[in-house]
Amino acid sequence: MNPTNLTIKPTMRIKAFYLFFIMTSIQTGSGIMGVPRYIYMQSKQDAWISVLIAGVLVHIVLAAMFAILNHYENTDILGVQTDLFGKWIGKLLGTIYIIYFFFVLLSVTMDYIQVVQTFIFPRLSAWVLASVLVLLIVYAVMSGLRVAVGITFIFFFLSLWLLVFLYKSVTYMEITHFQPFLSASPLELLQGARHTSYSYLGMEILFFIYPFISNKEKAKLATHLGLGMTTFLILLVTVISIGYFSPGELPEQIWPVLVLFKIVEYSVVGRFDVLVVTEWMMVILPNMILLAWMISHITKRLYHVQQRKVLMVVAILLLIGAGITKHEYFILQFINGVAASGFWIAFVYPIILLPMVWLKGKWKKSKKAGAKT
Amino acid sequence: MKRLILVSIFLLLSAGCAPAYPIERLGIINTIGVDSDNEDSQALNTTYVYFQFDPNAKNINEIISSKAKTLKGAREKANVKSNFQLVPGKLRVLMMGRPLAEKGVASILDTLVRDAKITDTMFLAVADQAAGDVLHEVFQRSTTNVGNHLYQLIDTNVDQEILIRTTLRDFMHKYYDIGSDPVLPLISVVEHMPSIERMALFRDETYAGDISIEEGFFIKLLSGRYQSGRIELSLPIEEFENIRQKDTDQREEESLFLSLSELRSHNSIKLVSKEELRFQSDIKVQARLLEISEQLELDKEEVVKKLEKAIEKDINRQINQLLDKFRELKVDPIGFGSIYNAKHPTTQEEWRNLLPEMKLDLNLNVNIIRQGIID
Numbered sequence: 001m002n003p004t005n006l007t008i009k010p011t012m013r014i015k016a017f018y019l020f021f022i023m024t025s026i027q028t029g030s031g032i033m034g035v036p037r038y039i040y041m042q043s044k045q046d047a048w049i050s051v052l053i054a055g056v057l058v059h060i061v062l063a064a065m066f067a068i069l070n071h072y073e074n075t076d077i078l079g080v081q082t083d084l085f086g087k088w089i090g091k092l093l094g095t096i097y098i099i100y101f102f103f104v105l106l107s108v109t110m111d112y113i114q115v116v117q118t119f120i121f122p123r124l125s126a127w128v129l130a131s132v133l134v135l136l137i138v139y140a141v142m143s144g145l146r147v148a149v150g151i152t153f154i155f156f157f158l159s160l161w162l163l164v165f166l167y168k169s170v171t172y173m174e175i176t177h178f179q180p181f182l183s184a185s186p187l188e189l190l191q192g193a194r195h196t197s198y199s200y201l202g203m204e205i206l207f208f209i210y211p212f213i214s215n216k217e218k219a220k221l222a223t224h225l226g227l228g229m230t231t232f233l234i235l236l237v238t239v240i241s242i243g244y245f246s247p248g249e250l251p252e253q254i255w256p257v258l259v260l261f262k263i264v265e266y267s268v269v270g271r272f273d274v275l276v277v278t279e280w281m282m283v284i285l286p287n288m289i290l291l292a293w294m295i296s297h298i299t300k301r302l303y304h305v306q307q308r309k310v311l312m313v314v315a316i317l318l319l320i321g322a323g324i325t326k327h328e329y330f331i332l333q334f335i336n337g338v339a340a341s342g343f344w345i346a347f348v349y350p351i352i353l354l355p356m357v358w359l360k361g362k363w364k365k366s367k368k369a370g371a372k373t
Numbered sequence: 374m375k376r377l378i379l380v381s382i383f384l385l386l387s388a389g390c391a392p393a394y395p396i397e398r399l400g401i402i403n404t405i406g407v408d409s410d411n412e413d414s415q416a417l418n419t420t421y422v423y424f425q426f427d428p429n430a431k432n433i434n435e436i437i438s439s440k441a442k443t444l445k446g447a448r449e450k451a452n453v454k455s456n457f458q459l460v461p462g463k464l465r466v467l468m469m470g471r472p473l474a475e476k477g478v479a480s481i482l483d484t485l486v487r488d489a490k491i492t493d494t495m496f497l498a499v500a501d502q503a504a505g506d507v508l509h510e511v512f513q514r515s516t517t518n519v520g521n522h523l524y525q526l527i528d529t530n531v532d533q534e535i536l537i538r539t540t541l542r543d544f545m546h547k548y549y550d551i552g553s554d555p556v557l558p559l560i561s562v563v564e565h566m567p568s569i570e571r572m573a574l575f576r577d578e579t580y581a582g583d584i585s586i587e588e589g590f591f592i593k594l595l596s597g598r599y600q601s602g603r604i605e606l607s608l609p610i611e612e613f614e615n616i617r618q619k620d621t622d623q624r625e626e627e628s629l630f631l632s633l634s635e636l637r638s639h640n641s642i643k644l645v646s647k648e649e650l651r652f653q654s655d656i657k658v659q660a661r662l663l664e665i666s667e668q669l670e671l672d673k674e675e676v677v678k679k680l681e682k683a684i685e686k687d688i689n690r691q692i693n694q695l696l697d698k699f700r701e702l703k704v705d706p707i708g709f710g711s712i713y714n715a716k717h718p719t720t721q722e723e724w725r726n727l728l729p730e731m732k733l734d735l736n737l738n739v740n741i742i743r744q745g746i747i748d
Contacts, residue, residue, distance in 0.1 A: 119489040121391055128390040139380045172542075179715030246549030262493040263542055270463060271492060 005073045006211040013214035016222045018149050022209065022290065023226025025152045026202035028233055029287035030111040030335075033255040033280070035199045035234055036241035040250045043184040043192030045177060048239050050184075050192030055231035057193065058200050061347050062227055064354045065203075066220055069210050071357050077207035078301050084356055094302045097204070098295055100345050102314065104201055105291040107338045109133055109322040110331045112284050115255060119277040130322035133281075133288065134315045140289045141296060141311055145212060148293050152286035159282040162261075163233075165272065166240055169260040173243025197347065198339035199234055202287065203227065204346050208294050254332075396426050400435065400457030403520030406504030407444070407481055408470035416440050417473075417481070419447035420505035422512065422520040425457055434520060436512045438505055444484050461488070465524040466496045467541070468504040468560065474573065474580035479548065482578075486545055493542040496527045499573040499580065501561040514565035523567055527558060530569060534602045535586065537572075537593050548578060552710015552724045556592060559583050574704045577721070582702045584695070591692050594638055595654060596707045602636040604660075608683045613669065629667050633660035633684075633741075642709070644716055645734070650727060652709055653734045658688075662741050677741055685737045692735060700729045709733075 039047040068080060075083075077097075082090035113129045140148050184192070206223060213219050241256045253259050258280075264272035296310040325331060406420040420438045435457075439450035452459050467485070469478055485491050500507045511519045530536040539557050547555040559571040572589040574581045590604055607628040640656040662671070662680075670676050699705065703725055710724040719727075 123392045124390065128387055132384060132387050135380055135383055139376065142376070174711075176711045176715040180718065183718070246546050247551065248549035249545065259493070265492070265494050273489070 005075050005079065007074070008212050010214070012145065012212060014146060014149050014209075014212055016213050016215050016218035018153060019206070019209075019213065019219055019222040020226040020229070021153045021156045022149060022205060023203060023223055024229045024233075025156055025283075025286040026205050026290045027200055027227075027230040029202075029284045030108045030115075031199035031201065031339075032234060032237060033111070033115065033257045034253075035196060036238045036256045037250055037253055038195040038198075039192040039238060040242065042195055043188045044247070045179070045242055046182060046184040046189060047192055047242060048178075048235060049182075050189050051196060051231065051235045051238050053189060054193035054196040054200065055228075055235070058203070058227060058231070058347070059224060061350055062203060062206070062223060064350045065206055066223075068350060068354055068357050069207070071361060074211050076209075076211050076301075077204075078298065080353070080357065084353075084360055091302055094298055096345070098298050098302075100341060101291050101295045101298075102317070103334075103338050104342065105288055105295070105314075106318060106321045107331075107335045108284055108288055108291070109318060110325050111335060112280065113322055114328065114331055115258065115277055115280070119258070120274055125323075126326065127319070127323040130319050133285075133322075134319050136285060137288050137292045137318075138311055138315050140285075141292045142308060145209075145293060145297075148286075148289045151289060155282045155286045159279060162276060162279060162283075163236070165264050165276075166236070166260060168264045169240050169244045172263065173240065175243070177243050177245075177247065194343065195339075196234060197343040198335065200230065201339070201342040201346055202290070205290060205294060207350075208297060254328075394458075394460070398458055400425050400455055400459045401463050402448075402459055402461050403434075403463065404466045404468065404508065404523055405444075405464065406468045406470070406500070406508045407473060408503045408505050409473040409476055410440060416442055417444065417447055418503070418505055419444065419451070420508050421448070421451050421459060422508055423455075423457070423459060424520070434512070434518050436508060436519070438509075444481060460490075462490050462492075464491055464495050465520070466498060466527065468498045468500050468507065468523070470500050470504040470506075471502065471559075471573075471580060473504075474499045474575075477578040479578035482541065482545060482548075485541060491541075494540050496524065496531075497539055497541055497544050498523070498527060498558045498560050498569075501559055501570070507560060507562055507567060510562050510565060511567055517566070519567075523560070526567060526569065530558075534593070534599055535590075536569065537589060537597075547706075547708075548575075550708070550711050551714045551719065551721050552705055552712070553708035554581075554704045554706050556589065556706045574699075574702060574706060576702065576704045576725075581704050582698070584698065588691070588695050588698075591688075591695050592706050594656060594658075594688075595640060595642070595692070598640065599636050599638040599658075601634075602638065603632065603634040604636060605630070605632045606684060606687050607631075608687055610667070612679070612683050613667065629665070631662060631666065631680075631684075632664040634663045636660040642707075642712055644712055647713075647717055649732060650713075650730050651732045651734065652712065653736070655736045656738065658737070658739045659742055660739070681739045681741055684739045684741075688739070689735055689737055692733075696731075696733060700731065703728050 036047065039050050043050045069075070072080065078090065078094050081093045085093070109130060112133070113126050116129055117124060117126070140151055210219070237257045237260070240260060241250060244260060245253065245256060250256060258273060258276060261276040262273045266272065269275055292311065292314060295314055296307045299305055299310040300307045400423040402421050402423045404422040408418040410416040410418050418438065418440050420436065422434060422436050424433055425435055435455070437451045437454050439447045439454065441447040441450050448459055448461070469481070508519060511517070511522070527536065531538050536558055537556055539555070544555045544557070547553045554577065555575045557573045557575065558569045559573040560567050561570045562568070563570070569586065571583045571585055573583050587605070590602065593599065607630050610627060610629045613629055637659045638656060640654060642652055642654045645651045645653045669680065705724070705728055709731055710728070713719060713724065
C-alpha cells in the first residue's frame with residue numbers, strides 16, 4: 001500500500017471554485033476583529049503598508065504550498081510528511097497539526113464568547129454560549145465535508161453585507177492620521193506584517209483539502225483569489241481604523257473593528273453594534289467548522305479512529321476549555337501564543353518543507369537512473 | 374432529520390439561559406448629570422433621568438441622584454433607590470457640571486468608552502452650574518420631558534449646523550488627537566428651560582473658557598464645511614453711505630445688519646512655514662442674503678461686490694479676534710496642531726507651547742448668490 005497518495009470517492013469531491021470561500025472564511029474570523037490594533041502598535045500610521053507586505057508574503061507561502069502538493073499525484077501534507085520523514089516522524093508532525101488546530105479552534109471560541117459577554121450579555125455563562133457553538137459545529141461536521149463547505153459558501157454571503165455599514169466610519173476618517181507617510185522603519189513594517197499572522201491562520205487547510213478537489217487545474221486561481229480577498233478585508237479595516245481612531249485611541253481598543261460599527265445608528269436599530277456582534281457568529285462559524293473538520297479528518301487519517309468519535313472528544317474538550325476560561329488577560333495571552341506558534345507552523349514550515357521535497361525528488365530520480373544503468 | 378430536530382430543540386431551549394430584561398422592570402437611563410462633590414473632592418454626584426414603562430405612572434420620566442466614587446458605583450447606589458433596574462444602553466446625553474469640567478473629565482469619559490453598552494453617539498455637554506441642579510430644576514419646574522428635551526435641543530441644533538457635533542466619540546477623538554481640542558455646548562437654565570447659551574472650550578480634558586455661539590460658527594468655518602449654515606453680521610454703515618438708498622428709509626443707525634443663510638463653505642488649511650508657524654487657510658463661502666437692515670441696490674454688481682468685501686473684512690476681523698482668544702487660552706479647537714503634526718510629528722505639550730506663536734493667513738472669498746424675491 002502506498003500511503004502517500006489518496007483516492008477520494010467522486011461523491012466526496014468538491015469543486016475548486018469553493019476554495020475561494022474556504023480560504024476567505026477560515027482566515028476571516030476572530031482575528032480580523034482586533035488585527036488593526038496589533039499592526040498599528042508596530043508600524044503606526046504605516047500599518048497599511050505592513051498589511052500589503054504581509055499579503056505578498058502570504059501569497060508566496062501559498063505558492064510554496066502548491067509546489068509541495070503538486071510534486072505528488074494526489075496527497076495531503078500527512079502523505080508528504082510520511083514520504084519525507086518516514087512513518088513515525090510523519091505521525092508526530094501530524095499530531096502537532098491536530099493539537100495546533102485544536103488550540104486555534106479554542107482561541108476562536110474563547111474570543112467570540114468574550115465579545116458576546118462584553119457587548120451583549122455580561123451575565124450569560126460561557127458554558128451556554130460554548131455549548132451552542134459546539135453543538136452547531138458538531139452538527140455541521142458530522143454531515144461531512146461537503147456540508148461544511150456548503151455552510152461556508154452560504155455564510156460568506158450572509159455576512160458580507162456587514163461591510164456596507166462601515167460607510168459611516170469612512171465618513172469620519174481623517175487624512176492627517178496617515179501623515180507623515182513612511183515614518184516606520186523597515187523592521188517595524190515587517191514586525192507589523194508579522195502581527196497579521198493570526199488573521200491569516202487557517203490557510204494550512206489547503207494541505208488537507210487538496211486531495212478532495214475534483215478539478216485541480218483551477219485550484220490555484222481560486223485559492224489565490226480567496227487569499228487576496230482576505231488581504232483586502234484586512235487592508236480595508238486597517239485603513240478605516242487608522243483614519244477613524246486617534247493615534248492614542250487605537251492601541252487601547254481590543255476589538256477596533258467592532259467599535260467601528262458603534263457609530264452606526266438608525267431609528268429602527270438604535271444599537272447597530274449589538275447586531276454586528278450577533279451577526280459575527282456567521283463569520284466565525286464556518287471558521288470553526290472547517291477547523292473541527294480538519295482535526296477529525298487528520299486524526300482519522302493518522303490513527304484510523306472514527307471521525308464521529310474524534311468529534312465527540314473535540315466537542316467535550318472545547319466545551320470545557322471555553323467554559324472554564326474567564327479572564328481576559330488569559331484569553332489575550334492564549335491568542336498571542338496561538339498566533340506565535342501559528343506563524344511557524346503555517347508560514348515558515350511550508351517554506352522549509354519545499355526544498356526538502358525537491359531534494360527528495362531529485363534523489364529519487366538519480367536513484368532510479370542509477371538502478372537502470 | 375432526527376438530528377436536526379434535536380439540535381433545534383436544544384438551541385431553542387438554550388435561549389432561555391440568557392438573562393431576560395423585561396422592559397416593564399427597566400429604567401432606561403436617558404440623561405446623566407455628573408458633578409464633583411463640594412465636600413469630598415473625590416466623590417461624584419450623579420443624577421439620572423430615566424424612562425419607565427409603567428402604565429400606571431403619571432410621568433414616564435423619573436429622576437434620581439446618588440453619590441459615589443465612580444460612575445458605576447453611583448449607578449449601583451441609584452439602583453437601590455429605584456424600583457427599576459437602571460440600564461445605560463440608550464444613554465443620550467451626559468452633562469457635566471462646570472466645577473467638574475474645570476478639574477478634568479477624561480477619567481469619567483474613559484469609563485464610558487470602556488463600557489461596550491454605552492453608545493458612542495451620545496452627546497456630551499457642560500452645564501454652567503452643577504449639572505444635577507440643571508436637571509432637577511428643569512424636571513421640577515417645567516412640564517417638559519427633560520431627558521428627551523436636552524437630547525433634542527442638542528440634536529436639532531447640530532442638524533441645523535448651529536452647533537458643532539459633540540458626541541462622545543468626537544470628544545474622545547479630539548482629546549486623543551495631537552494638536553486638537555474638544556468643544557462642548559454650555560447649557561444654562563433660562564426660565565426653567567435648558568438652553569444652549571455658549572460653548573465651552575477645553576484644553577485637553579479641562580474646561581478652559583467659553584465663547585459665544587456666534588464665535589462657535591467660525592470654529593466650524595475653519596475646521597469643517599457648512600452645507601447650510603447661517604450667520605448674522607453687523608457692518609459699519611459708513612462704507613455704504615454713498616450707495617444707500619436714503620429716500621426709502623429714514624432710520625438713522627450706526628450699523629448695517631444682515632443675515633446670511635443657506636451658507637455653504639469649503640475650506641483648506643495648510644502649513645506654509647514651519648519656522649514662522651504660519652498657516653494658510655483658503656475659505657470659500659457661498660450664501661444667500663436673507664435679511665438686510667438697509668435698502669441697497671442689490672441688483673447692481675458693484676453694490677453686491679462691495680457688500681461681499683465688507684462681509685469678508687468683518688469675518689476676517691472676527692476670526693482674528695477669536696484666534697487671539699485661543700492663543701491666550703492655549704487651546705486649539707480648530708486643530709492647527711494636527712495639521713502641523715502631520716508634517717512635523719510633535720507632542721501635545723510641545724504644540725501647546727508653540728500655539729501662542731501661531732499665525733494664520735486668511736484668504737476669504739464670500740459669494741452672495743441670491744437675495745429674496747424682491748430687489
